[in-house]
Amino acid sequence: MHKNKNWLITGSIALILFLGLTLTVYVDPLWLTVFDSKIQELVLPLVDTTRTQILSTLVFFGSPGIDILLTILLAGAFWIRRERLIAVWIGAVQLGGDVLAFLIKEVVQRPRPIGQLVKDTGFSYPSGHTFSTAILILTILFIIVPLLEDQEVQLLVSLLAIIWIIIIAFSRIYLRNHFPTDVLAGLLLAVSWWEIMRAAYFYYLESNFQFLKVKNMKEEN
Template sequence: MNNKLYTQFVGSCSLVLFAFLGYVVRFYPGWIQPFDQFITNGIRSLYPTWTPFFLWITKFANPSTMVILFLALLFVLLYGKRYAEAAWFSLGIIGIAGIFNPLIKLLFMRERPTLEHLVTEHSYSFPSGHSTGSMVLYGTLIFLIALFIQNRYLKLGLQIILGSCILLIGISRVYLGVHFPSDIIGGFSLGLGWLLLSYPYYQKQRFIWRFKNKQL
């Protein structure tokens, strides 16, 4: 119960942060400009040395990559009769990253930075779709990886790699000039809020399905 309350508390805080950032971005964008400028200057100071790396890492959250990984992982889960996991995973990718994030961009209508764009983007800026998508996809894997790997050190190592991938994808979007840092934080907080608030319900559904299967 304590773990559930802690998870839901952190998830709620993530969504509050997202709502706060959205409010500021929509009505008082000048408030957050110094923060965005400071972080952007630090990341862009790596230009152009790190361009090949960030062009590569950002592809791990491109829509085409997300679709391929989603379908592949969904097949693995369904093949292994992990129906609760498949449902939770699908709701996050399709519902949050695929539908909700693009729609909510229309509410905030934030234009992208005026920096040189190293990749082509056409939608609005807040929240970052790459950040939301990577948090939902790779964040779900961080939770589910324990189902497939029992070795403690290997599991921890893979979770660290996945967490680092999420962070680097966010940084890449600022480096490539298509997002403000607050867009990235907004996308991360939206995705993390979904994961942490829905995780206890996924666990409950998983228990129910496993119990029914044992009875059968």
């Protein structure tokens, strides 16, 4: 119960921050432009040909398309294990979230930064790569990792998963495909969407449990 309450608080804060940031981006005040520019200036000295080639390759594997493919494989594995509900839930979180992120892009319609090192199309806010990868990482951390029996393996997988989302988030800023606030929005949206779907999952389980309980009582009577 305590753990669920913490997640509810975290998800609520993330949602409030995301909505506030979205409104700010939509209004587009000068201070937001300055904030993004300052962070981009910090990254600029790191740019070189080798690093650009490496990150442009890595970011492909953090694309929504690859994340969806990996999610389908994970969901398929649970389906084969006859854990159908969690399989459907994993797919719904990823696919539904990607659709949500896309719709927000179309509403906000924030142009991408100028001077992209690797050309990308579409609108900029929020970062789809960051959001999609973050959802996949949350799935790994909270569903896959607990199934691993070896604690050292759990720690290794968790560290690699966290490093991966950091790489993808950083690459979007480095390659100038997104403003820093786009990346932040992708992370905030992922956490809030995850909590909404997690709460819906447990609400369904509780409702189904109560239904079966009442049904059994009626049958006994």
